[in-house]
Amino acid sequence: MQNYYKAYLREKSARDELEVxxxxxxxxxxxxxxxxEKKLVLLQQQQLAVVQSEKMATLGTLSAGVxxxxxxxxxxxxxxxETxxxxxDDITEYLELVVKHKSERISDSVLIEELKKINKTVDTEELIQDLEDISQDCxxxxxxxxxxxxxxLDFAKPKQSDESEFEIIDVIEHSAKLLENKLKQISLELTCDTGYLISGSKSNIIQAFINIFVNAIDACQEAKEKSVIAQGTIHVSVKDSGDCYRITFQDNGIGISEDAVPHVFEPFYSTKPLGEGTGMGLAVVYGILANHRATITLANNEKQGVTVTVVIPKSTQ
Known part of the structure; x- marks a missing residue:
């Protein structure tokens, strides 16, 4: 009995130590x-700040065109x-005559006589047509x-969360609209059906696509300045790929050295001359797409330019 008690005490002591x-x-x-959790919140805030900072830098790039x-x-x-x-004065003169006639300060015959005088100097039909054109133009x-x-404002406004479901074609067209002036010298071709829905932050996806577009435009302009091409072309295509959509941005620009390809998504890495790039454009794109469970790759084309491929999940909403 004493042995059992000692064993019990040893077991209890071991159990107490284990519980402690x-x-x-x-x-x-x-x-x-x-x-x-605190570090995760801080990291998310810092990422938001980086994305917002890159948006402001992009706005600076777009300012002249806007x-x-x-x-x-x-x-x-x-x-x-001005017209x-x-x-x-002519319109006022007409209206004053109408007011005087309505208040019976002038007779019908005087009204007709005054209108005839005005019509000698004013082409009423032309005036009416011009007013309609001016109104529509304004x-x-x-x-x-x-x-x-x-x-x-939609692009620049900082948003903690603007999660929604939207079409890929809307995002591409919105991005191209903001870059309308820069794209005037570029032939933009878009192949995308309607109904391709994704979900997430629409403004951030627009930011990512703008950064991709800007790089492609700059590459095309550089190739044109060096007489490598006669006309810059960017072809954007979207294809249904099972659970995802495959979006490709293909340009015929100057391309990128193969040594630089593995580093293009690294923060502060830039192939542009000092002072012409922040080195954060594609790094921000990578972060935004990662948050949307999407991937991005970049590769030189066989003949000319670069192809950027984004694979993004379909909306599950």
Whole structure:
């Protein structure tokens, strides 16, 4: 009996020691988990800051083109308003006659006589047509400026979360719209069906596609300056690939040295001359796509230029 009791005490002592050890390990594990969660939040905030910083850098690149795109409709808005100011006196004279006749300050015969005098110096039919054209032009110009500004604000505004479902073709067209001025010297070909849905942060995907486009445009311009090509071309195609979509951006630009290919997604690595690139463009693209469980690869074409391939999961919503 005494032997059983001693064995019980030894077992109890071992169990107590094990429970103490387990409690200590659990406390340490909990503390490490809390610290890991804090670091994860910090990392996410830093990543958001990097993406936002790259957006601002991209906006700086786009600023000249955006100013040009706004200046065009603004120019004919200004011109139309100047034309309208010339018509103001004629229109006012007509309206004053109508008001006087309505309040019976002038008779029918006087109204007709005054209208005949005005018609000798003013082509009424031309005035009516011009006013209609001016109105349509002004509405179109304001709508165009409003659209440009809306696209910029949607792109530049920092967002903690804008998770949604959207079509790939919308993202590509939105990206191309923001780069409209830079793409004027480039032949852009797009092959993509509607209904190709993905989910995630639409503004961040637009940021990624803009960075890819900008690199392709710069490569095409450099090839043209060196007389390697006569016309820059970017062909974007989207194909259904099972659970994913395969998006390819193929240009006929200057290409990239094979030694540089393995490093293009590294932060601060740039093939551009000092001061012309941040070295964060493709690194940010890589991070954005990784957050969307997508992959990106880059390779030189056999004949000319580069092909960037993005494989992104289909929406499951």
């Amino acid at each position: 050890l387990l409690e200590e390990k659990t406390s340490k594990l909990y503390a490490l988990n809390v610290e890991l 100013a040009h795109e706004i200046n065009n409709p603004l120019a004919y808005l200004t011109c139309n308003l 309208l100011s010339h018509y103001k 509405q179109e110009g304001c709508s165009r400026i409003s659209g440009i500004i809306k696209n910029l």
